[in-house]
Amino acid sequence: MVIGLLGFHMKQCKFLATCSVLFVIKSYPLVVSLSFGFTSFSRDDVNITYERAYPSNNVIQLTTTFASMGRATYSEPLHLWDRSSGNLTDFSFVIDSRNRSAYGDGVAFFLAPVGSRIPEYATKGGSLGLTTDDQMLNSTDNLFVAVEFDAFKNPWDPVGDHVGIDINSMRSVTNNSWFTNIREGKENDAWISYNSLTHNLSVAFTGYRFNTTIQQNIHYIVDLRDYLPEFVTFGFSASTGNVSALHSISSWNFSSTTLEKTDQNITSGSNEIPLQSTRKNKIGLVVGLIVGGLIFVVVLVVSLLFIRMKKKDKRRESEFDAVFNISNEFESGRGPKKFSHSVISKATNKFSEHEKLGEGGFGGVYKGYLKDLNLHVAVKRVSSGSSQGLKEYASEVRIISRLRHRNLVQLIGWCHEKNDLLLVYEFMPNGSLDTHLFKAENGLLAWDVRYKIAQGLASALLYLHEEWEQCVVHRDIKSSNIMLDINFSAKLGDFGLARFVDHDKTSQTTVLAGTMGYMAPESVITGKANKETDVYSFGIVALEIACGRKPIDIKAEETQVNLVEYVWSLYGDGKLLEAADHKLASNFNEQEMECLLVVGLWCAHPDSEARPSIKQASRVLHFETSLPNLPKTLPKPTYDSTPSNFSRTITSKSNKFHSSSSSYNSNASSGASTSTSSLLKSL
DSSP, X not given: OOOOOXXXXXXXXXXXXXXXXXXXXXXXXXXXXXXXXXXXXXXXXXXXXXXXXXEETTEEEOXXXXXXXXXXXXXXXXXXXETTTTEEOOEEEEEXXXXXXXXXXXXXXXXXXXXXXXXXXXXXXXXXXXXXXXXXXOOSSSOOEXXXXXXXXXXXXXXXXXEEEEESSSSOSEEEEOOOOTTTTOEEEEEEEEETTTTEEEEEEXXXXXXXXXXXXXEEEOXXXXXXXXXXXXXXXXXXXXXXXXXXEOOEEEESSOOOOOOOXXXXXXXXXXXXOOOOOTTOHXXXXXXXXXXXXXXXXXXXXXXXXXXHHHHHHHHHHHHHOOHHHHHTTSXXXXXXXXXXXXXXXXXXXXXXXXXXXXXXXXXXXXXXXXXXXXXXXXXXXXXXXXXXXXXXXXXXXTOOOTTBOOEEEEEEETTEEEEEEEOOTTOBHHHHHHOGGGOOOOHHHHHXXXXXXXXXXXXXXXXXXXXXXXXXXXXXGEEEOTTOOEEEOOOTTOEEEOSSTTOOBOSEEEETTTSOHHHHHHOOBSHHHHHHHXXXXXXXXXXXXXXXXXXXXXXXXXHHHHHHHHXXXXXXXXXXXXXXXXXXXXXXXXXXXXXXXXXXXXXXXXXXXHHHHHHHHTTSSOOOOOOSSOOOOBOOOOXXXXXXXXXXXXXXXXXXXXXXXXXXXXXXXXXXXXXXXXX
């Protein structure tokens, strides 16, 4: 679906899209799997059914010029749901598009009853070839569920380019503005998924603002069984009206089974060239000795330097393997794979700025595609210029490579070559949680999705703290480190600051690390990091999810700058639900909202001894036990008087700065109390 297209100008132009669809379906009884892949199209293909569309120059041309319509569908029907069990099939797919420039009505990816064809009386471009002119807003004769990429305003459309979800009507049930750059032919990507358990139809797609790629989203709760039969036709449909456009699909990949990652173990060898050469020119004895001696010295020095550098590189790699202590595990195929630098460079188009997903203090994150695995990935390029960067890289590989949980970002592989430290993760098309909570262009995150994210994060933390063989303290839980997959499920990532500790409550680290606003008060003062400080950070994120606000907002009213203090004051006044995100417009379950807010405050209690374990918090979120009774006013924190010397790793405004050589000595006296605001000022 990705086929964004269109425009508002009466000009003839061309829209060329590269569309790669990855359709993943969980198997249920009696549901038939289906998979295919096309990197090009020809007239010899019997698996694609064309209506007024045709293959040309290895692509599918859906439309020609004015008043044109075309469809391309797969020849076999899709078993969408199993009538005997009543279960819908979960599915998701990825679409990559390259559009040049386009002016016309639009393109839709659609599902329709088997046998669906372009309606006989469909002539107007606004129908996208899905329904007749007289049933644009109530298509009873031609049923469909579709996602439209539309940049031509019809009377029922919102202003401007938009993406919408259509159900038997060209008036979308939900839509979002689409920030396009069609004239320059920018590439757009889209990912569409449907979760049969939550009935959540979600669309993630890229746009462009200020010459930068952004991600946007829409979703809609719908039970497809109410609108579509058990078997459906699926594919692309496009149309033009009084303006001209040429819409093309250049590739299409589809799989209804989970892709198994094939073993890939690509290592690079090192070639030492201990060549020494001397030349003796017999111009004269003296001249020959001098020249020969100089050449010998130069070659010797260069050779020694070269050999030293090679040994240093090999020693560096050996140190990596010794630090990680994971090479044997990786080589045996039980964990992530070691990739060669050339493979990752090719996957990211040589770390192209166009593929960059984000930038942090550690370095950049790039989108990539591993052709051999048929897998989209995110490559984290860690700065190797400091020992802290090396430590975080080593820590992240060593820890996350051993963890397996549905709510943790999966590490696919790693590489340390050519002075690069590279981590290869599964690609999260919906980006990070903070972008959905705080950036309007990404659309509103519905309440049911938010609550599921909070429960998923709690599940991840429970696994780290109590369910794995060793306790893992994450130390940097924040909304920007919580990634969202195609179904908007939470995936906790960034384990660069994480540490192993024993499964006992007193275990802790003494390296100050984290992000201001998410760090527990005692962690800032004493440098202690343990399960309780992780729980505090979880509480802050829970409040962010419920309130749609950052932990510290200097632009807010004085009484609302600190999120914990503000929500706690409303709790004490009996007005807790007033803290709910106003953007939700009261569209939330009040019991769940109250639960998440109270759990957030409970976990963010200034006194670490009063905080719950993550298991207790998770049980409350699942309504397995009652809500706690909290003090009406925010308690003041107290800390152990034992001073600590520790190095600092603090993140501020998403940029990490390190001072590993300096130490921070806390001389907090016994029983001393410090308000959160004064702690922030002191830093």
